Amino acid sequence: MPSCLSWLQNRSLVSTAGLYAFGLSSDAINLLSVNQSAKALFQAMDSLLSPEGDSQRTQYPYVTGTSVIGIKYKDGILMAADMGGSYGSTIRYKSVERLKQVGKHSLLGASGEISDFQEILKYLDELILHDNMWDDGNSLGPKEVHNYLTRVMYNRRNKFDPLWNSLVIGGVKNGQKYLGSVSMIGVHFEDDHVATGFGNHLARPILREEWREDLSFEEGVKLLEKCMRNLLYRDRSAVNKLQIAKITEEGLTISQPYSLKTFWNFAAFQNPTVGAEGSW
Amino acid sequence: MPKEHANWSPYDNNGGTCVAIAGADYCVIAADTRMSTGYSILTRDYSKICKLKLESLMEKRIRNWLFAYLGVELASQSFRRIKDKCDFQVYLCRFMVWEYLRADKSFMASSGFQADVKALQKVLSSRHLIYQHQHNKQMSCPAMAQLLSNTLYYKRFFPYYAFNVLGGLDSEGKGCVFTYDAVGSYERVGYSAQGSGATLITPFLDNQLKSPSPLLLPAKDAVTPLSEAEAIDLVKTCFSSATERDIYTVSSYILVFSFSYAFALSRGVNESSRDQKINTRLELD
Amino acid sequence: MFRNQYDTDVTTWSPAGRLFQVEYAMEAVKQGSAAIGLRSKTHVVLACVNKANSELSSHQRKIFKVDDHIGVAIAGLTADGRVLSRYMRSECINYGYTYESPLPVGRLVVQLADKAQLNHKACGVAARPVGNVDGIPFTPGSTFLTLKSHFTCWQVCTQRSWKRPYGVGLLVAGLDESGAHLYYNCPSGNYFEYQAFAIGSRSQAAKTYLERKFENFTGSSRDELIKDALFAIRETLQGEKLTSSVCTVAVVGVGEAFNILDQATVQALINEFEISGEEGPANESVAEEAGGDAGGAAPTEAGAATEQETAPMDI
Numbered sequence: 001m002p003s004c005l006s007w008l009q010n011r012s013l014v015s016t017a018g019l020y021a022f023g024l025s026s027d028a029i030n031l032l033s034v035n036q037s038a039k040a041l042f043q044a045m046d047s048l049l050s051p052e053g054d055s056q057r058t059q060y061p062y063v064t065g066t067s068v069i070g071i072k073y074k075d076g077i078l079m080a081a082d083m084g085g086s087y088g089s090t091i092r093y094k095s096v097e098r099l100k101q102v103g104k105h106s107l108l109g110a111s112g113e114i115s116d117f118q119e120i121l122k123y124l125d126e127l128i129l130h131d132n133m134w135d136d137g138n139s140l141g142p143k144e145v146h147n148y149l150t151r152v153m154y155n156r157r158n159k160f161d162p163l164w165n166s167l168v169i170g171g172v173k174n175g176q177k178y179l180g181s182v183s184m185i186g187v188h189f190e191d192d193h194v195a196t197g198f199g200n201h202l203a204r205p206i207l208r209e210e211w212r213e214d215l216s217f218e219e220g221v222k223l224l225e226k227c228m229r230n231l232l233y234r235d236r237s238a239v240n241k242l243q244i245a246k247i248t249e250e251g252l253t254i255s256q257p258y259s260l261k262t263f264w265n266f267a268a269f270q271n272p273t274v275g276a277e278g279s280w
Numbered sequence: 281m282p283k284e285h286a287n288w289s290p291y292d293n294n295g296g297t298c299v300a301i302a303g304a305d306y307c308v309i310a311a312d313t314r315m316s317t318g319y320s321i322l323t324r325d326y327s328k329i330c331k332l333k334l335e336s337l338m339e340k341r342i343r344n345w346l347f348a349y350l351g352v353e354l355a356s357q358s359f360r361r362i363k364d365k366c367d368f369q370v371y372l373c374r375f376m377v378w379e380y381l382r383a384d385k386s387f388m389a390s391s392g393f394q395a396d397v398k399a400l401q402k403v404l405s406s407r408h409l410i411y412q413h414q415h416n417k418q419m420s421c422p423a424m425a426q427l428l429s430n431t432l433y434y435k436r437f438f439p440y441y442a443f444n445v446l447g448g449l450d451s452e453g454k455g456c457v458f459t460y461d462a463v464g465s466y467e468r469v470g471y472s473a474q475g476s477g478a479t480l481i482t483p484f485l486d487n488q489l490k491s492p493s494p495l496l497l498p499a500k501d502a503v504t505p506l507s508e509a510e511a512i513d514l515v516k517t518c519f520s521s522a523t524e525r526d527i528y529t530v531s532s533y534i535l536v537f538s539f540s541y542a543f544a545l546s547r548g549v550n551e552s553s554r555d556q557k558i559n560t561r562l563e564l565d
Numbered sequence: 566m567f568r569n570q571y572d573t574d575v576t577t578w579s580p581a582g583r584l585f586q587v588e589y590a591m592e593a594v595k596q597g598s599a600a601i602g603l604r605s606k607t608h609v610v611l612a613c614v615n616k617a618n619s620e621l622s623s624h625q626r627k628i629f630k631v632d633d634h635i636g637v638a639i640a641g642l643t644a645d646g647r648v649l650s651r652y653m654r655s656e657c658i659n660y661g662y663t664y665e666s667p668l669p670v671g672r673l674v675v676q677l678a679d680k681a682q683l684n685h686k687a688c689g690v691a692a693r694p695v696g697n698v699d700g701i702p703f704t705p706g707s708t709f710l711t712l713k714s715h716f717t718c719w720q721v722c723t724q725r726s727w728k729r730p731y732g733v734g735l736l737v738a739g740l741d742e743s744g745a746h747l748y749y750n751c752p753s754g755n756y757f758e759y760q761a762f763a764i765g766s767r768s769q770a771a772k773t774y775l776e777r778k779f780e781n782f783t784g785s786s787r788d789e790l791i792k793d794a795l796f797a798i799r800e801t802l803q804g805e806k807l808t809s810s811v812c813t814v815a816v817v818g819v820g821e822a823f824n825i826l827d828q829a830t831v832q833a834l835i836n837e838f839e840i841s842g843e844e845g846p847a848n849e850s851v852a853e854e855a856g857g858d859a860g861g862a863a864p865t866e867a868g869a870a871t872e873q874e875t876a877p878m879d880i
Contacts, residue, residue: 157395
């Protein structure tokens, strides 16, 4: 049992719960898992009972980034995110980079708590460093990175200490395009286009209408800009300074920050209550 | 004082419906492919059905069988190439049915919290792999049923929010369905529905299948008298109906795995909301 | 002959810079029945000789599936081999759990080799570099943990002092994105990649056969590899008849998960290639008889002992 106990205490990021125990008796496994979950529960109760200020776990985010949108296109993946960082309803930061490269083949975009995202980047740096240190011709692709991050997010939620992010992971490896998403509690999926937060409400309907498998780069960028402009109009924490990233078999490029042309003189914008009877 | 910030929950319900029906020599298991959170759809093509790893073993057995019957020359060609030759498909199908019956395996369909479901699937398939290493065979469906129950119960005090049906064939080749709650209580039944549409589908199945009461003594067999094709049709009807009232279920795209066709899984594309035609494609692989 | 003072435990060096316990472990590999491996660009074939301990007993399994893309053949102490292949299986499962992709063969081989090292170092546990993010082990947490459980759970009975090297050699066959691979893992913790290799008793004969043929292996088909594997195995039999009951063959390759061929299949191949008996391609076996193995039917391998210039036992 000493090994089991130390396992419990070990704060492994991606614990494989129960699998290492296959050398142990089933009673041991039983004890172990029940123990572990009971512990998690007690800790959770603890944090609910005590004033939040004492908690060493995340209860709410401080500085957050808003939506990220990712699409597959003819040659790879395109992703867009603006550069705002909101402190509650204040736009506190205006040059936050939320699209980052991971290894040779992957691109990561994040919405949610910026500090948690930067912590995740540290994990990934180390992951990729260790992967490169083998220097054996094998490398982690977007699928592996997505899965790893899913494990990280899910394990943190199991500890009632979530990383407050929704992540979008895209990439190309061996001619295979990959685009997926993970939420702060570990819900994950792949799709041809994904969007986090407000983007899931405002951008994905557009993408469902207009996305095609064989979008060219120009068409893809245009589509993303259309989505981002929509978000800019309707999402109060969106800012008009964004980056678009492209990843293909050839490599990754992240654009310089730029702004979208906007038009605010729509009648509905100038007098929103016209035609909305019963409102102010 | 009201809270000013968002709170979070470790659980979510990602919706979806799973149905399984056991027959005398088959088992049909089906689920829709929508994944949602709240009123939003996350993706429209997510499989809730988990195959418990079996391909490599099947391939090996098939090759060995080919060795025995067709000689080294043919069998040495890769399995995939042989499969492409339609002449052999008939043989292969028949063979696979036979092998499949003998090797009784199981499929699990789950709805609930997707992250928990995935973790559960991963634990189960890893345990299944270990079982295969240690015993050199597939786990039987009833064994997998017990393992699933134990796995769920291990997390009794921080449960997997997962609602499962497990379908397969038992050691006699008879269809079996096991149905669960989130903490591991389970029962062998003739049919079951789980997930957001379960409340709509279960009474419908009760009415249609008229299976003998489990209270009868001596116990009567719970498997349905329907033919396999009828069962598949019934499953599709279930989804068409549930779709009408449950926003988390869609009939436009469901996955149907049927067992006595062995590997041949059918992917039912059901456009019921427009016209009542239902296309079924049977395909190998 | 006087007793060697430097061979009582693995932590004592001889003045000549040798660790005798390790060398003895390598001897154990030579005592085991033969195992061979060979690879083409797309496939790796493992084969081994099954030797029963007595007329009345069955033989020990010597080839193990580790995962769909990796398998091992062992020679030496089969008990140690089982422990190590269980370790390898668990590493593969854990990697698959974290990344949903197969563990690259070369990486598993290095971890395995490190384990051999750890085992005969006095302090075993803290060994593999584990990246740290505020006290959190970074590499999936796996290596670290599994090692511990190995020490406490499995090795306690036979290796309480933690001072015995593993007495087994492993031929590791596998496939990953950089192609098909064949590695040999030695009890010393050394590992080598090979085009073809043979270990165990009378393996020299097989090695000679493989050395003569290996240049053609790269382009070989799966069946040609199996054929060469059977020929190589036959070389180690010293005139004994090759039947499916005295050998096991396993394959892994592109589009083919690691699998151990069943007896009927192997017998069919033996018959097909007509390699059962001594007759074979006559000139080949004659060459073997002459050059390959001086030891003849002697149970221990005299040939190998002489080529080592000093037998480690007496100095």
